[in-house]
Amino acid sequence: MKATMRSAAALYATVLPLLATLAQSASSQDEILQVRAKEVVLSDGSRLENGVVVVRNGKIERVGKLDLDDTKPFLEHDGVLTAGLIACQTLSGMGTEAHDGTRSLLPEARIAHAHSPRHSDFEKALEVGITSVVLTPTDENVAGGLTAVVKTAGGTVVAKEAHLTLSFSVHAFASQPQRFGRFFSGEDDGAAEDGGLEDTESDSRSSRSPTSYAGALLALDRRLEDETGAFSRAAKGQLPVLLTAWDRNEVARAARFASANRLAGAIRGAPLAADPGLLPLIRASKLAVVLGPFAVGHKTRALEAVKALQDAGVPVGFALDAPSSAPANFRLTAALAIAAGADRTEVLRSMTIVGARIAGVESRVGSLEAGKDADFVLWSGDPLDLSSRVEAVFVDGKPAWRNR
């Protein structure tokens, strides 16, 4: 085992610089790379033995049992090749905007503007095989803004406006009541810019700021009647929502809110999603659920949610939640879910294609299919086995990280 790992490492040490030079020399022509791995994991979870992935100009050209073209650069990998992993939530590389709960409603704010591609958080994500992440604004605001999908190498923004984030967390609604009240009464700067939750028309019913969680939900409902803007796009089904909800009641409200307004998207949080009282609501809302990250010692009930949701046909994605959670917990989350009974194939799909679907970028990333971005990971063994490790990560067909 040790010997093969060492030789694999040696292989990358020699091949990767070679690749880099080849890529440079062929700049005038098409950049081609062929990778053959002992096992290639396809989007349906099936495994192709000695499969080959052909990459042209950063895109996957073909996948299958193909012969290698000796005249073009190629890489032999004595291990497993999967699509790059997708994390459905993270605050990687953000500054104070990750905690700025001072503007309750900023539905048009693009978190893509807070993307700092060279931040070390992205390299840490690469190390565990994550190639794309959903950057989310803080969940301390009712409407935190628009998420972005970015790659962990190369600084590519895959989607500038992936979801509208709404937080049903009691922190967003009630952490600072004085600000909250001011905001709903339209005195807040941010509210003035965005129109606030409240109608600017002097409607006697709505001129009072909400005084309860339920009242705030009603005000949110009204915002969905906006004629333009993020709320309106969400209501029309043009923009998915990402609803943060932790407690049982928060999750129930989020699911009902999405059902009533026919919103598409996902719930983030929901550790008790497998609760018999919640699961039917989540299923009816057709929302996906973004779980995790789980750490060692996590409550078994939350770990079992992965299996329960997947069995119920609810798409499940996993959060990275950097920098507060360690990147290694992303794979640990999967291993813990599997230890708690989840199906291995489904868990890997959650980390790749299902995650990409939740992020709304499945046409570009999340699986090894012709035409998609060449984001893939070379593993020493099974990607879900914690004792195997990432040997190299490619993003857009370029070596982005390798195990030294």
Add this chain to the structure above:
Amino acid sequence: MPLSWLLSTLASAALLPTVPLQESVPEEDEVLWIHAKRLVLRPGAVVEGGALLVRGGIIVAVGEDVVAPEGARKLEGEVACAGFVDGWSSLALDPASATDLGTAAATRTVDALDPFRLPYQREEALQGGVTSQRVQVGRMAQFGGVGTVLRTDPERAEVLLEDACVSATIGITRGGRAGDVFDRVGEVDRLVSQIEKGRTYRESEIEYRHELEAWEKAIAEKRKELDEEFKKAKKKREKGMEEAEEKGKEFKEERYKEDKKPRKPRWDPSTEVLARVANGELPLVVEVHGVPELRSLLEKTAGFDRLRLVLAGCTDAVHVAEEIAERRIPVLLWPTAEPGDGGEYERHDLALAGALERAGVEVLFGSGGRALARDLRLLAAQAVGHGLDREAALHALTLGPARAFDVADRVGTLERGKHADVLLFDGDPLGTNSRIRTVISRGRVVVEQ
């Protein structure tokens, strides 16, 4: 003289391990025959297609040709290995005891055990293959007290070893106060002076025993001498009394130099425990992280040739790995990537175990004083994924901690005469895709999944 003191001194004088509390666990009648395609007897010793025979909770036969006797219960699996030993957990402790700041060297974990606390934690730990654990109070205190090795099985809260070690910490944030480097090195000095105190106590105690022996001998001789010359002495005494009366003075009894009894060294429970530490009867587990305090600790403990040191945590130990390896000090790690897990040392590195092992250090795994036993195997697998050798990882989960905490005579390996703590897997014990199917604790099937 307190009886416990007598017992402990007698035991330590004879270098005997302290007698476990509940050695008389009811015998298990069921005979088990456990067969595996790969029988891992101890890390590195594998029997392909072997079986174990278990009677009365003890392994009575091991090998390829062990056949199942009639009536034995047959258990089969792909791989079998010894039950895991968690090197540092808070099982059966309430959080207040686990993190108590007021513990002293002589505080006994066994007194804080609540075997009925959170039984699900024990069930989950067993499901994760952890059949015994070293439990320790006072995780955050300067001296955590005496740790205990406990069987996980909730049905039988068996204490495997009451006095397994003494724990201490250096440079841990206590009560919200994190020390700077001088505080940390100062803590090393205080710890070392305590060990020194223990050593001095043990020396003076031995000296006292010799003096006492000599005194008793001298007294006996003198008494014999006086007995023989009884009449002469009596006469002399009477004469003395008369003379005193004549002169109107008080009569003084004759004093003998043998009257002076040697004085017993001042005893207190902490010093006694520290003496056992200095003498190597109890290992000393020190949680320590930074390089300056690691260096200082290694340097200042070098003179204690009997001290059995175990280093725990050891965030920055790679920089002193060579010396740790040379002195054969085991290192107890909890390989987690949680940021902030090491207090101010927010650099818990999954590659640490592998790096230390490559430098020749013996690595042990534990939950870091928490209740993470359920996931200990996943943590070990993560360490393997970051460069730790598989055999070393299995050692860190079984024989390593069993040996470090003096219970390797009963647990940690699958050998004849050992307690039958056996795990049956459907694949690689360190592969997280494989599952633990059966867990046997002292010959009793406690998990079947």
